[in-house]
Each structure stands twice: as C-alpha cells, then as structure tokens.
Amino acid sequence: MSRFIRHCTGWRRLYSSVGASDIDHFKSILPPAAILSTVSPSALPSAELDPYNNDWMGKYHGSATTVLRPKTTQQVSDIVRWCASRNIAIVPQGGNTGLVGGSVPLHDELIVSLANMNTVRSFDPVSGILVADAGCILQSLTDYVAPHNHIMPIDLGAKGSCHIGGNVATNAGGLRLLRYGSLHGSVLGLEVVLPDGTILDQLTTLRKDNTGYDLKQLFIGAEGTLGIITAVSVLTPPSPQASNNVILALPHFDNVLPLYKTVKRQLSEILSAFEFIDRTAYDLAVKHGQGRALSDEDVDGAACFVLVETSGGRREHDEEKLTDLLTSLLEADSPLINTGVLSQNPAQFSSLWALREGVTEAVSKEGKAYKYDISIPLASFKDVVDATREHLRSKGLLGDHAVKHVLGYGHVGDGNLHLNIIAAAYTQEIQDALEPFVYELVASYRGSISAEHGIGAMKTHALHYSKNDVSIEWMKKIKALFDPLGIMNPGKVLE
Amino acid sequence: MSRFIRHCTGWRRLYSSVGASDIDHFKSILPPAAILSTVSPSALPSAELDPYNNDWMGKYHGSATTVLRPKTTQQVSDIVRWCASRNIAIVPQGGNTGLVGGSVPLHDELIVSLANMNTVRSFDPVSGILVADAGCILQSLTDYVAPHNHIMPIDLGAKGSCHIGGNVATNAGGLRLLRYGSLHGSVLGLEVVLPDGTILDQLTTLRKDNTGYDLKQLFIGAEGTLGIITAVSVLTPPSPQASNNVILALPHFDNVLPLYKTVKRQLSEILSAFEFIDRTAYDLAVKHGQGRALSDEDVDGAACFVLVETSGGRREHDEEKLTDLLTSLLEADSPLINTGVLSQNPAQFSSLWALREGVTEAVSKEGKAYKYDISIPLASFKDVVDATREHLRSKGLLGDHAVKHVLGYGHVGDGNLHLNIIAAAYTQEIQDALEPFVYELVASYRGSISAEHGIGAMKTHALHYSKNDVSIEWMKKIKALFDPLGIMNPGKVLE
Known part of the structure; x- marks a missing residue:
C-alpha cells in the first residue's frame, strides 16, 4: 500500500504506509505495549487510535494505523531511522492540545507519541534550570519545581495535558509571556531527533553559550516539521510571593494606550498582565453569567475594560504600589479611567480573572464564532475590530440574521488581539466576507495572522499574509535541508 | 591578484582581491566619500584603513585594501550581490569592539562598515519596541529611549562605540542579562542582507508571531558569517526608578550558592546583579587602588565576596527589601556572610561597583593575563579555579617566576566565570599548560568555552570542546546553505 501526497516542496512524493513488516x-525497538496498531497481526480496533487521530476540538481527523510510544531518545532515533529508510511519514505528537491541527495526521502517517517520555532528568534549585523529557506534562513540571520556589516560564489553559515538548515545538505563548518572555529566551537547550534519525544533542544547562549558531532556535515553533524534540532544558523563574489584580473601566479606547504607559511606569517590574476587554465582550460576559464582579455603577459609561495583574516579592509593597496607582489615576485632572475595582482577597482575585477568561465561554454560548488570533500594533486594536464590523455591515451581514457581534479582547501587553465574530450560524457568505479580508487587514499593519497558535494544517495557505516571499523561500530551504525526504509532519507549516 | 585561502567547509577556494574595476x-552604488581604498585611482595611504584592519586590543590585523560605508540596505545588497558575482570575500564590521577577532579581516577581504547606517527607524513608547539601523551605537540608543522611560535590554563596557547590529551578531550578554534575558528573547525582528545580496526582511515589531520558522534567530550570534544584519527590532524594557547595591563578605565559597538562593527568594523581581569575586581577585583590586569601599574589619576572614544589585520601581520598597535581607542574613543562627556593606548614596553605589569592575584593571596592572570567559555550573566555579591552580602547580609553573595568581570572578547569576591566570610574562610553556587543559576542564562540566565573547577567529579550533560533532556538522550545513561561496566573514566561527 502506498500513495502520493503533496509535500512541502510542492512536488509529489511517495510515502509508504505502515505494513506488517x-x-x-x-517490535525489535519497542516492547509490545508501546505499539498500538490496526495492522495485522496486532489488529487493534481503529477506535483505540481515535484519541491520537483526532484533535480535541473534533476539527481534524487523521487515519493513522499505528501509534508508537517510545520511552527513550534512542528508541525515537531507531524509529525515525527506519521510517527514513522506508519513506514512512511521521507525526510527532505531544498532548495533542493544539488549535491548528498540527499534531494529528492528514492521512495515515505514523504517529510517534512522546507520552511515555515523561521523566524529569535534572533540576538545579540554585540556577532554576530544569531538564525534562519532552513528554512531561506542563502541570507536572509546575508541581515539580514549586517546592523549590520556582515556576514554569509558561502557563496555558491546556496545562493539565499539554507536553513541554509540544509547548516548545509550537512556541507556546500563554499567560506569562508579558512577564517572562518567549520560549526563545527561556529554553536553554534541546535534544532533537532529526528526520534521518540522528540525535542532535544541544541539551546544555548554560544560561550563556556563544559558541556558534544557535541551531536549537529553529526547532522552537517549527511544529515538529524539522525533527522530534525529545528533551528540553528550560530556565524556570523564582515564584512570586504575592499576586494582586484590579479591573479598570475606561471611557474611551483611546485611553488604553496612555493607561498602559502609566501602569507600566508605576508598577514596573511587578506588572504581570495587562488584559483588554472591549464593551461588547464585557456585556456578553455579563449576559452569560461571568460579570458578577462589577456593579452597574462601575460599568456605566465604560467603552472598555482593562485587567491589571501584579506578581511580586512582597504583598504589602505590591498592594501599596497598586493602591497608589489607583489613587493617582482617579485623582488626575483628566482621568484615564472612570473607576477601578481592586481585589481584596483570593476569591475576588479569581472573580476578576473569571471576567476576562469568561469571555471565551460567553462567546461560545452566544453563537457560532469565527476566531482570529492576531498580533497587531497596540494602537490599532480598536481600528481592526471596527473595520471588520464596518466591512460586514457594508456586505449587509451585520444583524441578527447573520453576524450578531464583532468584539475584541486580548493581551495588550503582548500586542495580541483575539478578534471574534459571532454569527447565528457558520455560513460560506460570512466566511468569504471575513477571509481574506481579515488576513489582508492584519497584513496591512505588518501584523501576524497567528500570534500564538501556530500554522499547523489550518493556516498554511495564509502564511504569505505574515511572511514575505523571501522568508517563505528560506523556510522551504531550511525544511529541505533538515528533511529532504519530507517525512516529518508533512503538510504542516508549509504547504 | 587573487589567492587561495581556507574556507569554512575545509576546501580551498579562490577569493578575488578588490581591484580597480x-x-x-x-562608485555606481556609493558616493565617493563612502569608499575608502588603497587601490588606484583613490590610492589612500594604507594607514587610513588601520582603524578598520586592526581590532582595539591590537591583537588581530587584517590587510583589507577597501572599506565601504553604505548608508542604505539597498546599497549593502548591491555591494554584496557584486561581491558574490566576483567571489570577493566580505567582513561586516560594526563598532569593531569584539574580543575574539571576529570583525577584522584575516587577509584582504572587503570591509563593509555599518557605521553610516545609524538612524532610528521607529520607536513606539507604548510597547517599547525600537527599530534601528544596525550601525546605531548602543549608547545613542540608550539615550534615545531614556526620555521615554525605557532602557536598552543590554549594557556593555563598550557601549560608547559598539553597534546594535554587532551586539546582535555576537549575541552580546553584558550586565543586564540576569534581569532582561538574552537577545534571543528581546530581538523581535531583523533585516539581513544574505550572502547572495537578497534582502531578508523579518523586521516585525510584534511581540508574538508564530507563523513558521524563526529564521532571524540564526543570525543572532552568527558573527556575520551568514549575512549582514542591517536593521534590528528590539523590545526595550521600562526604566527602573531606583537602583541599590550591597557587598557581602563570605567565610567560604560553599556559602555562595545557598546565599544566591536566599537572595533570589527575598529580592525576587528586583534582583538585577549577583556578581562573584574571589579573595585573590579582591586583594588585587585593593592592591591596585580599587578597594576603598570596604574596611579591614569588613574583609577579615572573607574567602570571597558577592555584589548584589537591585533595580526596582520604588526606592523605599527596594531599600526595605534589601535592609531586611541583610538583617536576616546577619541574624541567622549559622550566618552565610561575615558582613555586608550597603551603599547609602550614588557615590557609594558607584564605589561598590568599581570594586567589582576594577578587577579587570587590577589584573592588567598586575601582569600578563590569560583570560578565559567560560560558562559552567555555578557549583563548580571554585573547583575550576582550584583545579587550574593545582594543574599549574603540578607543572612547576606556580610562583613568581611564572604564574603569580589564578583567580575567578564573574556573573554567578548567569553561570559565567571569568577565569584569569596572571603571569610574569606570556610564555609558550604556560600557554601549553593551560590549553587544552582549561577547555577540557570546561568540557568535562558540559560548559561553554565562550560564554559571551563568541568564537570569532580566536576559538574556531576549540569549538569542539563546547559543541559535539553532530552540532558542528549541522552548523557547517547551515553555513553552506546560506553562503555556498563562503564569502561572508570567512574563517570566523567555523574553520
């Protein structure tokens, strides 16, 4: 059995399906329990592979016949070497929690799950440097370093099931990026099995190492298309001793940016989140039961809201800074805010966060959502939301019959806007009105069509909106250099 | 005129010398003033090119006949395209402040100086994102963002003459790395002229962009061997409002690590430096007039010293944290420190820093220094210094006739030790005793033979002590992919 499928360089190439041989x-590489296959003689029912073949949203469906669950880097290497010799395509799979179909097969590629590679290799409580197998679950690592007063530099909604290897492969952003920066800075080393089976060991535990090209950077965000990450060395920051938050109501969007400047200056190193919610998003959150934290008086006349979080080393200092900030904001001659609500205890702290995080749930309750995760300059957040709404209006698509709401929320501090369009139903007409309109709009600001979710299988066709021809050409050259057979996660990132 | 010289892949290849044609x-690309050449008809005296042909230490000497000083990216592209067609080798040159001979020619390569590309392209005071030509001087950029309450994420001794493009090309570390991380995290975008003249424009101003391979990372630390960086987009952090420091005297080296843990936990986000000085280094600093900050009583019984700096958003909070730290350290049942001296004013602040920074000057006054800039696990700092001293002793080289002192100081927080061996004179015998001994010692800890200075022309032969064969092989493949002719800064990084 074999087929032709399209591979990254645009040629058609033969991949082999996994057969009995x-x-x-x-079986010479792995124990029987680490091989799940519908191929004879094991002949498992295909339903047993469903969790590997389908993504968690139920949007992407592969038809892999075989899943391998190696325990060691050498086993991964042996598997890949065999696949290279046999032209078998491979999908590396971590927690399978991605949003763009990057971790499930397009056809019947072999799935290599890293789930059994879940051991912490070392942790140095002095430097905070953690070395862990790629299959370690993010929450497990958070729990591992907590008693040493450290935290992981990333935090995600999917932390209970995503793998650190997958986080690195997708350059996951998440809630701590404003404070701790991207994984390009906090990942110190990687161990990677290359598409020919070679083990590239760059698993150093050094904060500084200027000895030649920093090759590991290429695998951060490559979504498994250049090799399989098998282990990660990462710098973990010290735990903050205290966290506080406050919700601010603003009369105009135009105040968001001066407010951000003021907050950055006054809170300085303890600022850990600056999240934006427009009025439409807020009202939906309230409508669907997420907005209990604020009174009617608080929200009266508010065009939008900002959630500010602090994380610092001493509670009383942080509270004093936050209180002083609020006082100076409210007592200013031309106040940037109408009002501010400061959390007084852990329950209120969670309640304020729930308002921001509840927008996602409120959106899904309100209708069918077209979601765009984009990076654009901070100043253009409102322009992009307004332009999208006006565009839909000009097409006669705004109203209860089609698009009910256009709203924006997201991470101001990261320049990351979640643009949501809520419709009564998914229709081709709305889809056609939105794309390529939104991508072109993002491109006009030199923005990114995928701030943190990646390209996966979903956005390969839209890559050119965020990357110019020269960049895409060089991505293809890099892909061809590392993976000349094109067997590593084919059809992802590059078409 | 033409010669054969060794190029990165190990083959011998023909480079052309720059001729009258x-x-x-x-002249069709640049105005006359931007062309400095000893070739007819301009026929400048070769002394006019000395500042470009020689490094600032006077250790490396090239014999370039021509220096070009383009003003625009297009000019750089046109120059490189011509050189590629003519097989002329190129040395990109920034401030020429490197320590490893990376920015001067080995022979008569063409020098492309970025000094005329010195314009700030944009600065967004809200996000703190700065876009600048590669030839902008670091200090100028620091001055540029200061009125907006921002600072550059790096700071170096050479800041008055080094270029931001050179900082990025060498992945400069410097004094702020502990706090603001490496340039792999803070550089958001680059514009690079590739070795065939193509302009790779990845000059985004986005904090988050997960659209494919992060190619720009390859140029960070490539020391100009993969292309010429012409512009940089960098995230600048908000200025701290207050800085404080303290010197701590420790009875044993073994206390350094528990002290580092304690200080990290108590000072948390305001800790901005944790610098180590061993007793030998301290005594030399005193001997040469750098040690006025401490009394005899303070240093009595001290095996080593630590300088702690804080940078935070509010002076009184930072001082309270620092005072509480000192109190808890001194009142502990088994104190980790003998004593601590806290700066009370800006003059004392500078005085304490001068003690640490004065070690470099004291070393140069004391004798001829063999300097190693290495990364090793924090716990092994003393072992490496001691092992080096014992090795020299075993060779009969310790004493006034040969090696007078072996000492260590450096950035504990970054795992970066400056190992200095001070001799009466540079001799081959000492050199042979030190190398490969020191490199092998570093390799035995999986350390780095160049923490922040790079490889340049100086350490190409020693690269294998920090990079394994697979890594070096892949570096060569990357070099061959970007620069198949080998014209870009030949003989640097890779032999």
Whole structure:
C-alpha cells in the first residue's frame, strides 16, 4: 500500500504506509505495549487510535494505523531511522492540545507519541534550570519545581495535558509571556531527533553559550516539521510571593494606550498582565453569567475594560504600589479611567480573572464564532475590530440574521488581539466576507495572522499574509535541508 | 591578484582581491566619500584603513585594501550581490569592539562598515519596541529611549562605540542579562542582507508571531558569517526608578550558592546583579587602588565576596527589601556572610561597583593575563579555579617566576566565570599548560568555552570542546546553505 501526497516542496512524493513488516521491525525497538496498531497481526480496533487521530476540538481527523510510544531518545532515533529508510511519514505528537491541527495526521502517517517520555532528568534549585523529557506534562513540571520556589516560564489553559515538548515545538505563548518572555529566551537547550534519525544533542544547562549558531532556535515553533524534540532544558523563574489584580473601566479606547504607559511606569517590574476587554465582550460576559464582579455603577459609561495583574516579592509593597496607582489615576485632572475595582482577597482575585477568561465561554454560548488570533500594533486594536464590523455591515451581514457581534479582547501587553465574530450560524457568505479580508487587514499593519497558535494544517495557505516571499523561500530551504525526504509532519507549516 | 585561502567547509577556494574595476563598480552604488581604498585611482595611504584592519586590543590585523560605508540596505545588497558575482570575500564590521577577532579581516577581504547606517527607524513608547539601523551605537540608543522611560535590554563596557547590529551578531550578554534575558528573547525582528545580496526582511515589531520558522534567530550570534544584519527590532524594557547595591563578605565559597538562593527568594523581581569575586581577585583590586569601599574589619576572614544589585520601581520598597535581607542574613543562627556593606548614596553605589569592575584593571596592572570567559555550573566555579591552580602547580609553573595568581570572578547569576591566570610574562610553556587543559576542564562540566565573547577567529579550533560533532556538522550545513561561496566573514566561527 502506498500513495502520493503533496509535500512541502510542492512536488509529489511517495510515502509508504505502515505494513506488517514495519510492525515486526518496531517490535525489535519497542516492547509490545508501546505499539498500538490496526495492522495485522496486532489488529487493534481503529477506535483505540481515535484519541491520537483526532484533535480535541473534533476539527481534524487523521487515519493513522499505528501509534508508537517510545520511552527513550534512542528508541525515537531507531524509529525515525527506519521510517527514513522506508519513506514512512511521521507525526510527532505531544498532548495533542493544539488549535491548528498540527499534531494529528492528514492521512495515515505514523504517529510517534512522546507520552511515555515523561521523566524529569535534572533540576538545579540554585540556577532554576530544569531538564525534562519532552513528554512531561506542563502541570507536572509546575508541581515539580514549586517546592523549590520556582515556576514554569509558561502557563496555558491546556496545562493539565499539554507536553513541554509540544509547548516548545509550537512556541507556546500563554499567560506569562508579558512577564517572562518567549520560549526563545527561556529554553536553554534541546535534544532533537532529526528526520534521518540522528540525535542532535544541544541539551546544555548554560544560561550563556556563544559558541556558534544557535541551531536549537529553529526547532522552537517549527511544529515538529524539522525533527522530534525529545528533551528540553528550560530556565524556570523564582515564584512570586504575592499576586494582586484590579479591573479598570475606561471611557474611551483611546485611553488604553496612555493607561498602559502609566501602569507600566508605576508598577514596573511587578506588572504581570495587562488584559483588554472591549464593551461588547464585557456585556456578553455579563449576559452569560461571568460579570458578577462589577456593579452597574462601575460599568456605566465604560467603552472598555482593562485587567491589571501584579506578581511580586512582597504583598504589602505590591498592594501599596497598586493602591497608589489607583489613587493617582482617579485623582488626575483628566482621568484615564472612570473607576477601578481592586481585589481584596483570593476569591475576588479569581472573580476578576473569571471576567476576562469568561469571555471565551460567553462567546461560545452566544453563537457560532469565527476566531482570529492576531498580533497587531497596540494602537490599532480598536481600528481592526471596527473595520471588520464596518466591512460586514457594508456586505449587509451585520444583524441578527447573520453576524450578531464583532468584539475584541486580548493581551495588550503582548500586542495580541483575539478578534471574534459571532454569527447565528457558520455560513460560506460570512466566511468569504471575513477571509481574506481579515488576513489582508492584519497584513496591512505588518501584523501576524497567528500570534500564538501556530500554522499547523489550518493556516498554511495564509502564511504569505505574515511572511514575505523571501522568508517563505528560506523556510522551504531550511525544511529541505533538515528533511529532504519530507517525512516529518508533512503538510504542516508549509504547504 | 587573487589567492587561495581556507574556507569554512575545509576546501580551498579562490577569493578575488578588490581591484580597480571593482572600485569603479562601487562608485555606481556609493558616493565617493563612502569608499575608502588603497587601490588606484583613490590610492589612500594604507594607514587610513588601520582603524578598520586592526581590532582595539591590537591583537588581530587584517590587510583589507577597501572599506565601504553604505548608508542604505539597498546599497549593502548591491555591494554584496557584486561581491558574490566576483567571489570577493566580505567582513561586516560594526563598532569593531569584539574580543575574539571576529570583525577584522584575516587577509584582504572587503570591509563593509555599518557605521553610516545609524538612524532610528521607529520607536513606539507604548510597547517599547525600537527599530534601528544596525550601525546605531548602543549608547545613542540608550539615550534615545531614556526620555521615554525605557532602557536598552543590554549594557556593555563598550557601549560608547559598539553597534546594535554587532551586539546582535555576537549575541552580546553584558550586565543586564540576569534581569532582561538574552537577545534571543528581546530581538523581535531583523533585516539581513544574505550572502547572495537578497534582502531578508523579518523586521516585525510584534511581540508574538508564530507563523513558521524563526529564521532571524540564526543570525543572532552568527558573527556575520551568514549575512549582514542591517536593521534590528528590539523590545526595550521600562526604566527602573531606583537602583541599590550591597557587598557581602563570605567565610567560604560553599556559602555562595545557598546565599544566591536566599537572595533570589527575598529580592525576587528586583534582583538585577549577583556578581562573584574571589579573595585573590579582591586583594588585587585593593592592591591596585580599587578597594576603598570596604574596611579591614569588613574583609577579615572573607574567602570571597558577592555584589548584589537591585533595580526596582520604588526606592523605599527596594531599600526595605534589601535592609531586611541583610538583617536576616546577619541574624541567622549559622550566618552565610561575615558582613555586608550597603551603599547609602550614588557615590557609594558607584564605589561598590568599581570594586567589582576594577578587577579587570587590577589584573592588567598586575601582569600578563590569560583570560578565559567560560560558562559552567555555578557549583563548580571554585573547583575550576582550584583545579587550574593545582594543574599549574603540578607543572612547576606556580610562583613568581611564572604564574603569580589564578583567580575567578564573574556573573554567578548567569553561570559565567571569568577565569584569569596572571603571569610574569606570556610564555609558550604556560600557554601549553593551560590549553587544552582549561577547555577540557570546561568540557568535562558540559560548559561553554565562550560564554559571551563568541568564537570569532580566536576559538574556531576549540569549538569542539563546547559543541559535539553532530552540532558542528549541522552548523557547517547551515553555513553552506546560506553562503555556498563562503564569502561572508570567512574563517570566523567555523574553520
């Protein structure tokens, strides 16, 4: 059995399907329990592979016949070497929590799950440097370093099931990016099995190392298309001793940016989140039961809201800074805010966060959502939301019959806007009105069509809106250099 | 005129020397004032090129006949395209402040100086994102963002003459790395002229952009061997409002690490430096007039010293944290420190820093220094210094006739040790005793033979002590992919 499928360089190439002789070979590498296959003689029912073949949103569906669950880097290397010799395509799979279809097969590629590679290799409580197998779950690592007063530099909604290897492969952003920066800074080393089976060991535990090209950077965000990350060395920051938050109501969007400047200056190193919610998003959150934290008086006349979080080393200092900030904001001659609500205890702290995080749930309750995760200059957040709404209006698509709401929320501090369009139903007409309109709009600001979710299988066709021809050409050259056979996660990132 | 010289892949290849016809062509690209050449008809005296042909230490000497000083990216592209067609090798040059001979020619390569590309392209005071030509001087950029309450994420001794493009090309570390992380995190975008003249424009101003491979990372730390960086987009942090420091005297080296843990936990987000000085280094600093800050009583019984700096948003909070830290350290049942001296005013602040920074000057006054800039695990700082001293002793080289002192100081927080060996004179015997001994010692800890200075022309032969064969092989493949002719800064990074 074999087929032709499109591969990254645009040529058609033969990939082999996994056959009985391959399974025999895999048995020489792995114990029987680490091989799940519908191929004879194991002949598992295909339903057993469903959790590997489908993504958690139920949007992407592969038809892999075989899942391998290696325990060691050498096993991964042996598997990949065999696949290279046999032209078998591979999908590396972590927690399978991605949003763009990057971790499930397009066809019947072999799935290599890292789930059994879940051991912490070392942790140095002095430097905070953690070395862990790629299959370690993010929450487990958070729990591992907590007793040493450290935290992981990233935090995500999916932390209970996503793998650190997948986080690195997708350059996950998440809630701590404003404070701790991107994984390009906090990942110190990687161990990667290259598409020919070679083990590239760059698993240093050094904060500084200027000895030649920093090759590991290429695998951060490559979504498994250049090799399989098998282990990660990461710098973990010290735990903050205290966290506080406040919700601010603003009379105009134009106040968001001066407010951000003021807050950055006054809170300085303890600022850990600056989240924006427009009025439409807020009203929906309230409508669907997420807005209990604020009174009617608080929200009266507010065009939008900002959630500010602090994380610092001493509670009383942080509270004093936050109180002083609020006082100076409210007592200013031309106040940037109408009002501010400061959390007084852990329950209120969670309640304020729930208002921001509840927007996602409110949106899904309100209707069918077209979601765009974009990076654009901070100053253009409102322009993009307004332009999208006006565009839909000009097409006669605004109203209860089609698009009910256009709203924006997101991470001001990261320049990351979640643009949501809520419709009564998914229709081709709305889809056609939105794309390529939104992508072109983002491109006009030199923005990114994928701030943190990646390209995966979903956005390969739209890559050119955020990357120019020269950049895409060089991405293809890099892909061809590392993976000349095109067997590593084909059809992801590059078409 | 032409010669064979060794190029990165190990083959011998023909590079052309710059001739009169090349100068004619460069005149079609650049105004006359931007072309400095000893070739007829300009026929400048070669002394005029000395500042470009020699590094500031006077250790490396090139024999370039021509220096070009383009003003625009397009000019750089036109120059490189011509050189590629003519097989002329190029050395990109920034402030020429490097320590490893990376920015001067080995022979008569063409020098492309970025000094005329010195314009700030944009600065967004809200996000703190700065876009600047590669030739902007670091201090100028610091001055540029200061009125907006921002600072550059790096600071170096050479800030008055080094260029931001050179900082990025060498992945400069410097004094702020502990706090603001490496340039791999804070550089958001680059514009690079590739070795065939193509302009790779990845000059985004986005904090988050997960649209494919992060190619720009390859140029950070490539020391100009993969292309010429012509512009940089960098995230600048908000200025701290207050800085304080304290010197702590420790009875044993073994206390450094528990002290670092304690200080990290108590000072948390305001800790901005944790610098180590061993007793030998301290005594030399005193001997050469740098040690006025401490009394005899303070240093009595001290095996080593630590300088702690804080940078925070509010002076009184920072001082309270620092005072509480000192109190808890001194009142502990088994104190980690003998004593601590806290700066009370800006003059004392500078005085304490001078003690640490004065070690460099004291070393140069004391004798001829063999300097190693290495990364190793924090716990092994003393072992490496001691092992080096014992090794020299075993060779009969310790004493006034040969090696007078072996000492260590550096950035504990970054795992970066400056190992200095001070001798009466530079001799081959000492050199042979030190190398490969020191490199092998570093390798035994999986350390880095160049923490922040790079490889340049100086350490290409020693690269294998910090990078394994697979890594070096892949570096060569990357070099061959971007620069198949090998014309870009030949003989640097890779032999």
